[in-house]
Amino acid sequence: MRILVTGAGGFIGKAAVRALTAAGHEVCGIYRKAPPAGAAASVVVADLEDRRQVAAILRDVRPDVILHLAWSVEHGKFWTSPDNLDCVTWTLALARAAAEAGCRRFVGVGTCFEYEFPASGDCDEFTTPVGPRTLYGAAKDACRRCLETYFRDAGLSFAWARVFYPYGPGEHPDRLVPSLAAKLAAGEPALLSSGRMVADFIHVDDVAGALAALCASDVSGPVNVGTGQGVAVAEIARRLAEIAGRPDLLRIGALPDREGEPVRVVGSVHRLTREVKFKPRISLTDGIAAYFR
């Protein structure tokens, strides 16, 4: 299949290009800037804000499937950035261009932060209420709602991946796992909140594998992309410190818990495993060990 990937140069995008290429697809990547090493076989440098250019690219590439990953995710700012509104705009323009160019399937990428997190249990695609607290979550959810109806009317197949807590190579260095790993590797104290929050951490290569399988499937609607396993943040920190051989550097509870932080963010993976038929392969232990190699 010919698959067009937006945001191909991003954290998940790079891994997705690799996974789709490995699965034998003809991959065209849209990059905002010059493409990195290991870019897609076919490369387009474009600004998704330019809807005429986007429409021209789609007419030219004629993809069977679009995997839309591009979003504004500046670390520390993306939760509330007004740029989220522009991301909605690009996404809707891309969707319209996709339908007009005769594309068959569109896979959008959302987030677990669309859910109103339950106090216990897992987030289910159909029974857990949607209720984002942030503009990031609201903007992603708004896209899903528009696209679900638009593509239904236009006769395109549509799925919406809700990605849980991705980690792995290429992640922003200030995010949880790499920042703790860097402190421990440098022999500096690693400061943490209570670390009670339980989250569904999934390796970026498994996110990419899941998205590749979702692109090739006909599964429609929202699909959680997680492992189905919750791990407390403090437990990850302990494992990292153990691998680093420096449990003495760990300062659990040294930082305050973030106000309003959810207690548990774990995705039910029934749809991913049974319908998309994808199972995550990389254990958390193996995934985080890679930070010290």
Added chain:
Amino acid sequence: MRILVTGAGGFIGKAAVRALTAAGHEVCGIYRKAPPAGAAASVVVADLEDRRQVAAILRDVRPDVILHLAWSVEHGKFWTSPDNLDCVTWTLALARAAAEAGCRRFVGVGTCFEYEFPASGDCDEFTTPVGPRTLYGAAKDACRRCLETYFRDAGLSFAWARVFYPYGPGEHPDRLVPSLAAKLAAGEPALLSSGRMVADFIHVDDVAGALAALCASDVSGPVNVGTGQGVAVAEIARRLAEIAGRPDLLRIGALPDREGEPVRVVGSVHRLTREVKFKPRISLTDGIAAYFR
């Protein structure tokens, strides 16, 4: 107060400009084409798709409040038109420009078609689930969701009017009330479905009055704009035929019911009457009688 009205030349827009002006506000209207007779005191002709122009207008006008009515509502097409996606884009860009220009309050205009209509009872802003069946409803709802979070973060006051079944002068001639009235006035048979559907018809001048009151209030979140009274479509047709003195021309049941049409679309008006303190003034009998003057 200085109030900027988008879609000022539209069916509801014209009435809103009159109501806001009558309430003593300084009204600036944005018109897509040359403004009609009875336009706002201050007039701007602009295309909301041009976000730079929109930002410049807002910086220039510096409104206290924006009443955003502009939307693509081509009769018979707007339910499913892809233009709904572009309307989301304009709306988000306008919202961002409003916050950046120091606007204090934003009143967006949605629709009762955002609701998942209950089989009985009235649609309530907080207890009736949202579940639009059409792209029009989904796009309006997506805007509300994004703007609610965006304006919360930006510190602007935000309300979202859900308008029920507006009718009255300036309405598209092919819509229910004017088309039946025209047939009856011309002495031609007036064909109708079973007319069992019960809807909340509200005169456009009452819609405008409600929106003007909402602009001047500090009420936030979704607010139904209806009368709280349901009337069967067949009953309206009977009253029209009676006023026209031609009950013999009425053919109730001559047309099939529309598939998937809701049974009852009536809005709870607790918020409108108690919080916004607006009560509709024009009875359905008076409102439809005007079609024969």
